[in-house]
Amino acid sequence: MAGQEHKSTQPRDEEEAVEVEVPTPAPGASQDQANTQGVDDLLDEIDNVLETNAEEFVRGFVQKGGQ
Amino acid sequence: MSSDTSPGLAAGGALRVMGSETEFGIHAPSAPGANATYLSSQVIAAYSRLTRGRGGGGGAEAGTGWDYTDETPLRDARGWTVSRGQAHPDQLTDIEPVLTAEAVALAHGPAEIELDGDQEPALMNLVLGNGARLYVDHAHPEYSSPEVTNPRDALVWDLAGDAVALAAVRALAEDRERGPVNLYKNNTDGKGASYGSHENYLVPRSVPFGELIAGLTPFFVSRQLVCGAGRVGLGQDGSRPGYQVSQRADYFEAEVGLETTMRRPIINTRDEPHAVADKYRRLHVIVGDANVSHVANYLKFGTTALVLSLIEAGKAPQIEVHDPVPALHRLSHDTGMTETVRLIDGRRLTGLEIQWMYFEAAAKLAADQGVAAEHGGDGHTAEVLRRWEAALTDLGGNLDAAATYVEWLAKLRVLDGYRSRDGLAWGDARLGLVDIQWSDVRPERGIALRLAARGALETMADPAAVAAAVVEPPEDTRAWFRGKSIQHFPRGVASASWDSVVFAPPNSYRLQRVPTREPLRGTKALTGALFAEHPDLEGFLAALLGERHT
Incomplete structure (x- = not known):
């Protein structure tokens, strides 16, 4: 069958997906370290811009249906 | 073939x-429960005020109406038409929506309800100088891109819509009376x-x-x-x-x-x-x-x-x-x-x-x-x-x-x-927040845009091309004729739609409707000279209707 050889061979179980990699490797560093560092930096950056009260914001984000 | x-x-x-259509999620953090249709009209009005400042020949024109003549939302491709009586009111997208005083009252809360003469009427529709439509669709502001001929231009003129949304958000953020109102490019x-x-x-x-x-x-x-x-x-x-x-x-x-x-x-x-x-x-x-x-x-x-x-x-x-x-x-x-x-x-x-x-x-x-x-x-x-x-x-x-x-x-x-x-579980509110804020149109707040800024999410479109697309229509479809008509004759266009531009010539009671039913006509190649040669609407229309370039 066309495309069979392209089938994903590494199914991910999201409940166990604790190994996180974000592709922002620093030159010279080992890939894993760089990725871990990249994720930490990224999350720190996002922490700084997230709306302050998550619970309240998510509850208040109520939309009307559209098309 | x-x-x-x-x-x-x-x-x-x-x-x-x-072409693309984007309905933005809309949220007024300081006015929870505000009427979404009213808030959406504020977004359209805010953008209108911005483009009015741009002046004729620059971009969008406020108040350009929509020509509903050729809207047929109840016609089914399988060969029949649903009767208006059987249709849900939401399906009647071929009539001008009206924002009622009640809706405005709901939005503002009981403290400040007054639709007096000083207040601008709610603005529900704009046709922009780039050929797009910016309007209130049900309870969301919607940007409908101009017609393009390829996926790269589809991306660029869709991103132009995000820039339009951002401009409106910025304007409302500085508006102590009406703002802030934030917009999200998501779907739920x-x-x-x-x-x-x-x-x-x-x-x-x-x-x-x-x-x-x-x-x-x-x-x-x-x-x-x-x-x-x-x-x-x-x-x-x-x-x-x-x-x-x-x-x-x-x-x-x-x-x-x-x-x-x-x-x-x-x-x-x-x-x-x-x-x-x-x-x-x-x-x-x-x-x-x-x-x-x-x-x-x-x-x-x-x-x-x-x-x-x-x-x-x-x-x-x-x-x-x-x-x-x-x-x-x-x-x-x-x-x-x-x-x-x-x-x-x-x-x-x-x-x-x-x-x-x-x-x-x-x-x-x-x-x-x-x-x-x-x-x-x-x-x-x-x-x-x-x-x-x-x-x-x-x-x-x-x-x-x-x-x-x-x-x-x-x-x-x-x-x-x-x-x-x-150690968050999927039900944790912070994950829900990340999901919503992912699509915030503000580059400093939107998480996807933050990722893009640090190179972790690939970008394809040239920012200069997107900035140009906010103002200019694509050259190779009828959107060019629509956009240029609005740019050149901001007070001479009574209304427009995908397949028409309705002109209101000065010194005339008669509107002149120019159909644009061939999407690949009305291009720069076909009508560019006409716009260049006739800076006045009367001369332009005489030449256009004499020659039928579109």
């Missing part, structure tokens, strides 16, 4: 008249409400609608793996914890149908061509997600255009998905991408396998037609095929690479980071 699709556009590839509040991001493609009327249904359904069931935007929560109300590939999938309940606001169908049959009806239909695609990722957005338009070329050529993969609606949901709920869907012939295929079948058929047709050649090709199909193949390859084995442009995967990486670092 599609020689009659789009005269002047090469057949067999990714060229086609197309995660509590049961969904709003669309639609695509439109011009298709020759000669292609039987049944072939479009057959050819598109398996493609639409599976394309979310390439261009889904990702969503926290399962089920329409999001009450089951988890993460899924698509924003929109759970809100689809039918295979084929006319509705867009309820019992949403995978294939929408609204037969409102906005063009010469005997020659064209406008395929109205409602099953897609709004994308912040450039590559996902580009591939959404590019691959769908390729599949339409396959259907026109009679070369679409001959597969039929058994029970496509549950299949759409199942593939969305399986971020491991191993789930299979059953075909009518008994085979079981993964979503990626279905996508590969379409890719291979499209690559073969493009090769046969010569449109993907590096030299002498159409300049677009080769890139769509290259990026499509890369996406399917990466999703099949190199998820790190895929996560730099596949939107649902990029979002999942961030969420997994939080889950891992802070």
Whole structure:
């Protein structure tokens, strides 16, 4: 069958997906370290811009249906 | 074959008249419970005030009305028309919506209700100088892009809409009376409400609608793996914890149908061509997600255009998905991408396998037609095929690479980071917040835009091209005539629509309606000289109507 050889061979179980990699490797560093560092930096950056009260914001984000 | 699709556009590839519609999520943090229709009208009004400052010849003009003459939202592509009495009020999109005093009162709260003469009337519609429409659709501000001829321009003029939304947000943030109002390029509040991001493609009327249904359904069931935007929560109300590939999938309940606001169908049959009806239909695609990722957005338009070329050529993969609606949901709920869907012939295929079948058929047709050649090709199909193949390859084995442009995967990486670092369960409000804030149109707040700024989410469009597209229409469709008419004669255009511009000549009581029913006329090549030679509307109209350039 066309495309069979392209089938994903590494199914991910999201409940166990604790190994996180974000592709922002620093030159010279080992890939894993760089990725871990990249994720930490990224999350720190996002922490700084997230709306302050998550619970309240998510509850208040109520939309009307559209098309 | 599609020689009659789009005269002047090469057949067999990714060229086609197309356009996007983005309904933005809207949120006024300081006025919870405010009327969304009223807030949306404030967004339109805010942008109108900005463009008025730009002056004639610069961009949009405030108050340009919509010409509803050729709107037919109740005509069904399967050959019938729903009566107005049977239709849901939401379906009557061919009449001007009216914002009532009650709605305004609800929005402002009991303290300050007064619709006195000083207040501007609520602004529900704008036609912009770039050929787009900015208006209130139900309870959301919507940007409908001008018609373009290729997926790269579809991306650029859709991004122009994000820039328009951002400009309105900025203006309202500084407006102590009306603001702040924030906008989100997403499709659901995660509590049961969904709003669309639609695509439109011009298709020759000669292609039987049944072939479009057959050819598109398996493609639409599976394309979310390439261009889904990702969503926290399962089920329409999001009450089951988890993460899924698509924003929109759970809100689809039918295979084929006319509705867009309820019992949403995978294939929408609204037969409102906005063009010469005997020659064209406008395929109205409602099953897609709004994308912040450039590559996902580009591939959404590019691959769908390729599949339409396959259907026109009679070369679409001959597969039929058994029970496509549950299949759409199942593939969305399986971020491991191993789930299979059953075909009518008994085979079981993964979503990626279905996508590969379409890719291979499209690559073969493009090769046969010569449109993907590096030299002498159409300049677009080769890139769509290259990026499509890369996406399917990466999703099949190199998820790190895929996560730099596949939107649902990029979002999942961030969420997994939080889950891992802070030990959050899927039901945690912070993950819901990340999901919503992912699509905030403000670069300093929007998480996807933050990722893009640090190079972790690939961008394709040149920012200068996007900035230009906020102001200028595409040169190669009738949008050019629409946009330039508004730029050149800001007070001389009474209203406009996709297939008309209605002029109000000075010193005349008669309006002059100029139909623009051929999407590939009214281009810069055909009407540029006319605009250049006639700075005055009377002379312009005399020359136009004498010569019929459009």
